[in-house]
Amino acid sequence: GEDVEQSLFLSVREGDSSVINCTYTDSSSTYLYWYKQEPGAGLQLLTYIFSNMDMKQDQRLTVLLNKKDKHLSLRIADTQTGDSAIYFCAESRVNTDKLIFGTGTRLQVFP
Amino acid sequence: KAGVTQTPRYLIKTRGQQVTLSCSPISGHRSVSWYQQTPGQGLQFLFEYFSETQRNKGNFPGRFSGRQFSNSRSEMNVSTLELGDSALYLCASSPGDAQETQYFGPGTRLLVL
Numbered sequence: 008g009e010d011v012e013q014s015l016f017l018s019v020r021e022g023d024s025s026v027i028n029c030t031y032t033d034s035s036s037t038y039l040y041w042y043k044q045e046p047g048a049g050l051q052l053l054t055y056i057f058s059n060m061d062m063k064q065d066q067r068l069t070v071l072l073n074k075k076d077k078h079l080s081l082r083i084a085d086t087q088t089g090d091s092a093i094y095f096c097a098e099s100r101v102n103t104d105k106l107i108f109g110t111g112t113r114l115q116v117f118p
Numbered sequence: 119k120a121g122v123t124q125t126p127r128y129l130i131k132t133r134g135q136q137v138t139l140s141c142s143p144i145s146g147h148r149s150v151s152w153y154q155q156t157p158g159q160g161l162q163f164l165f166e167y168f169s170e171t172q173r174n175k176g177n178f179p180g181r182f183s184g185r186q187f188s189n190s191r192s193e194m195n196v197s198t199l200e201l202g203d204s205a206l207y208l209c210a211s212s213p214g215d216a217q218e219t220q221y222f223g224p225g226t227r228l229l230v231l
Contacts, residue, residue, distance in 0.1 A: 042222070048224060048225075049124075049208055049222045049223050049224040049225045050208065050222040052220070095161065097161075104151050104168075104173075104174070104210075104214065104220060105151065105166060105174050105176070106153075106161075106163065106210075106220060107163070108153075108161035108162075111160065111161075
């Protein structure tokens with residue numbers, strides 16, 4: 008199937024690290040993405056990882072990819088209240104721009 | 119560079135009407151994809167256009183159609199609107215030549231009454 012799964016909610020204290028998890032089903036996925044959506048807005052690309060990599064770091068963001076388990080995670084260091092949003096993981100397949108999105112994880116950051 | 123723009127941002131229609139949404143991609147991008155976002159179904163792929171040709175299509179009824187112009191701008195049309203078509207419609211653009219990152223517009227929020 009095409010299911011990409013994420014947990015629905017995550018609540019963290021400001022300054023802590025957040026880890027958002029995602030599992031996907033298609034081993035032929037080429038790129039895996041993380042997008043952020045704030046209320047009433049479109050999707051903002053945060054970062055992406057090519058399927059032959061296992062880690063990518065970009066400032067406060069760290070992406071880990073376990074291809075064997077088809078598991079992707081996004082770690083946000085020093086989480087801020089401005090990080091409160093819905094986070095979507097997405098996978099793309101060979102020769103297409105079609106993205107398969109996860110269900111989204113609502114991150115709430117409290118002071 | 120300007121980002122992806124979508125017009126209109128908000129739209130209210132009644133059942134049975136039709137609607138046309140517009141998307142202008144990032145300058146130089148040739149691929150435009152459309153997605154529907156609803157609370158119940160999440161983000162679902164509608165179709166993708168590249169160089170004025172539909173390259174990929176999702177599982178939506180024929181009431182949903184699209185097209186792309188020579189300047190890469192794209193429109194999507196929904197005919198005979200149903201209540202369930204109420205959604206946020208998102209457009210994304212990418213260079214399109216290979217597996218490239220997609221950048222999303224702010225979306226058009228459609229409400230069908």
